[in-house]
Amino acid sequence: MALLDSSYSGALQIVHCIVLVTARVVNLSFAQDTFPEGGKIAMVKPILKKPTLDPFEMKSWHPISNTEFVPKLVERIAIQRFNSMSQIMVCC
Numbered sequence: 001m002a003l004l005d006s007s008y009s010g011a012l013q014i015v016h017c018i019v020l021v022t023a024r025v026v027n028l029s030f031a032q033d034t035f036p037e038g039g040k041i042a043m044v045k046p047i048l049k050k051p052t053l054d055p056f057e058m059k060s061w062h063p064i065s066n067t068e069f070v071p072k073l074v075e076r077i078a079i080q081r082f083n084s085m086s087q088i089m090v091c092c
Helices: 002-029 069-091
Strands: 043-050 061-066
Touching: 043 069
Parallel strands: none
Antiparallel strands: 043 061
16 A cells, blocks of 8 residues: 555656646746747648548648647637636726
């Protein structure tokens, strides 16, 4: 049981560190009006819309972009901040 407790404690410490670093990166991004360089790059993978479509036609495909976690988090927080500010501006 002690082994499980120490493993759980270690995992919590790792999660805590990840949360702190992520929060720091997000806050710095807003404070410095910059976006992390890694967030400007995405792996784009084309996906066939339907198996019945012609794979040799460009219109049969749609791009799926995979971005990293932190830039996606920064984007979501920015959207939330923008939406809350726009609601305040509309109310005034």
